[in-house]
Every structure is written in C-alpha cells, then in structure tokens.
Amino acid sequence: MIKIAALPGDGIGPEIIKESLKIIESVSEKIDIKFNYKFCDVGAIAIDKYNNPLPDETLKICKESDAILFGAIGHPKFDNNPNLKVRPEQGLLRLRKELGLYANLRPVRSYDELLSLSPLKKNIIENTDMLIVRELTGGLYFGEKKSESNFSSDTCTYTVDEIKRVTYLAIDYAKKRRNKITLIDKANVLETSRLWRKTVQEIALKHPEIQLDYMFVDNAAMQIIINPKQFDVILTENLFGDIISDEASVIGGSIGILPSASIGKTMGLFEPIHGSYPQATNKNIANPIAAILSASMMLKYLGYENGAKMIQEAVEFSLKSKISTADINNNPSMTSEVGDFIKKYIQENF
Ligand code: IPM
Ligand code: MN
Numbered sequence: 001m002i003k004i005a006a007l008p009g010d011g012i013g014p015e016i017i018k019e020s021l022k023i024i025e026s027v028s029e030k031i032d033i034k035f036n037y038k039f040c041d042v043g044a045i046a047i048d049k050y051n052n053p054l055p056d057e058t059l060k061i062c063k064e065s066d067a068i069l070f071g072a073i074g075h076p077k078f079d080n081n082p083n084l085k086v087r088p089e090q091g092l093l094r095l096r097k098e099l100g101l102y103a104n105l106r107p108v109r110s111y112d113e114l115l116s117l118s119p120l121k122k123n124i125i126e127n128t129d130m131l132i133v134r135e136l137t138g139g140l141y142f143g144e145k146k147s148e149s150n151f152s153s154d155t156c157t158y159t160v161d162e163i164k165r166v167t168y169l170a171i172d173y174a175k176k177r178r179n180k181i182t183l184i185d186k187a188n189v190l191e192t193s194r195l196w197r198k199t200v201q202e203i204a205l206k207h208p209e210i211q212l213d214y215m216f217v218d219n220a221a222m223q224i225i226i227n228p229k230q231f232d233v234i235l236t237e238n239l240f241g242d243i244i245s246d247e248a249s250v251i252g253g254s255i256g257i258l259p260s261a262s263i264g265k266t267m268g269l270f271e272p273i274h275g276s277y278p279q280a281t282n283k284n285i286a287n288p289i290a291a292i293l294s295a296s297m298m299l300k301y302l303g304y305e306n307g308a309k310m311i312q313e314a315v316e317f318s319l320k321s322k323i324s325t326a327d328i329n330n331n332p333s334m335t336s337e338v339g340d341f342i343k344k345y346i347q348e349n350f
Helices: 013-031 044-050 056-063 089-098 112-117 160-176 191-205 217-226 238-252 289-301 305-320 335-349
Strands: 002-009 035-039 067-072 103-109 129-135 145-148 151-154 180-185 211-216 233-236 259-263 268-272
Touching: 002 013, 002 056, 013 035, 013 067, 013 289, 013 305, 013 335, 056 089, 067 289, 103 160, 103 238, 112 305, 129 160, 129 238, 160 180, 160 191, 160 233, 180 191, 180 217, 180 238, 191 211, 211 217, 217 238, 233 238, 259 289, 268 289, 289 305, 289 335, 305 335
Parallel strands: 002 035, 002 067, 067 268, 129 233, 180 211, 180 233
Antiparallel strands: 103 129, 103 259, 145 151, 259 268
C-alpha cells in the first residue's frame, strides 16, 4: 500500500488532481499496486478555513506519506495587496522547506504535435529535450528578509553543502541523459554564483564523462529562446530556476503540459508547473496533462517505471489524437474528457 497525500490547493487544482488520480487508479490496476489517498488543504483555501496556508494536519499527513501530489496554489484576492502578512504561496514554500525538498526537476521537451503552437519557430524547438534542475530550498526565497516602512531586503545565501547535494543529483540525471550540464548563474556579479561555480566545478572534475558549461543567466534567457537544443541538464539556483523554467515552457507549446518533481532525501512532491489559473476554476477547461505527467513522475520516483511509461505513452496518444483542452486545441475537449481518454487508453492497451 502506497500512501499518497493529495493536496489539490486552489483554483483549477482540485479539477486537475481529480484527473491525475483517475489515471493513477487505472495504472494501479495494471501494475497491481494499491494507493491510499489522504486529501488535505493548502494555500488560499487553507487560509480561508484555518488562517494558515499550511495547517499542522496537512504537514503531518505529508510527512507520513510516501509521496505528495500537489495541485496549484494562489488566489487573486491575495495578489496586489503588499500589506498582507499571510499569503497562499507561503504554504508551498514552507512545505518545501519542512520536507527538505531541495531539488526541483522540470523536464521540458517539444512534442511534434504541438510544434505549431509555440510562438517560436518549428526548426528551433523541434527535438528539444532538457531537464531543468532548480535548487529549491535556498537563495533569495529563504534568506533573511527585512521590511521597514522605507526599506526592505531579501538576502541570497548558499552553503557549499546546499550546492553540493543538488549538483550530485544533476550529475546523476545527466549521466542518464546526454552527459551535459549547463550551470546558469550570475558569477560576473554575485558572490553566491561564484561559490556555485567553484563547487560545481570541483565536483565535475571527479566525473570526467560530464561536460560542464557555464552561462550567465541573462545570456541563458536568450539562449533558451534562440537555441534550446543546446541544453541537456540545466543546473541553477532557486530564483533563476523559477524564471528560466517559465520561459522554457514556451518550447512545449503550453505551460499546461509541464510537470515537475520536487525531491529531497526521503520525500517527493509532484506538481504541475502552472499556477491556479483562477479564471478557469470549475469550468472543466484546464489542461490536466501537467498534473497527469506529474503523476507519471511520481510513479517513477516510487519505483514503478513501467506504470510511469504507461502514462507517458497514453498522454502522447491523446495529443496525437487531438483529444486536448483549449490551450492547445481549436476543437477542444473538456478537462474530464481528456482524463477519461487517457484512462481508457491505459485500460485497453496495457
Ligand atoms: C513555482 C511557483 C512558486 C515559486 C510560487 C507559487 C511560490 O512559481 O513553483 O515555480 O516561485 O517557486
Ligand atoms: Mn514559478
């Protein structure tokens, strides 16, 4: 029995989590594994109920689970109000920190069926396949913060150990891919970036099969758009990774199809890259594929590689069959129809 904490969160979160659970259920019958789900509140909905974006009960259930399936977080009523002390996003940030989820993996690839959807030219994006490895529990997000009436500061700090553990992980992934790592930093200006370069360089020397390149983040922002195929594994710190991964999502044709995994020593959290998309809430129009592919990443993390592959293949078939939502299809299917189609494919083909 595998214990899953399901945290649907805000906006379209509940709708897409429903679809990904549907898919996990169909796979569980094929690979004969039982999953047990516990649903908990996080984000704006938890603030509304408990005035706490990460209630103790949610954290407890997460800690007792084998993996966490996360929907989305955020609500417009909390945006553009800089005086608020409690914000939905704090729930996710605290969860990452409390569970030690130090690495965020964001695979970005192009799908032949979706090439025309990207504002980028087909010949630039076709056959792109990169993995962004973003450090997730350090840097500006978690350094000391100060806020006074006419002064504020956020501090960027990194220790060698924080850099090392995520670098080891990036190297493991690079070895399973094309043996190339590009470290994205701002080492011409920032001390923390210089520490990253030094530390990553030292580790890479012990792995001669790895080709390590460096790129300043401003240049990288351009290179991702003009020549994305040059990247295999991108390794970067927290804020740069946040920005670069939204940018890279343009290559896939829609942010609605990009999954992610946040992993630590003993825990994994799986979530779509997209946010809570409040305008689409309860309309059954959101793309469930990012959440479904996140479930695939979860199965792989739990050791069920063949289950993960079933989902991947079924999703690709849904794209080929043009059963997809409005963000990627002029003749769209609804969220639940896409889920049903993928589920049926798994039931009938494995
Ligand atoms: C992400 C999100 C989060 C982040 C927000 C919701 C705090 O943008 O997962 O990329 O900035 O890390
Ligand atoms: Mn982000």
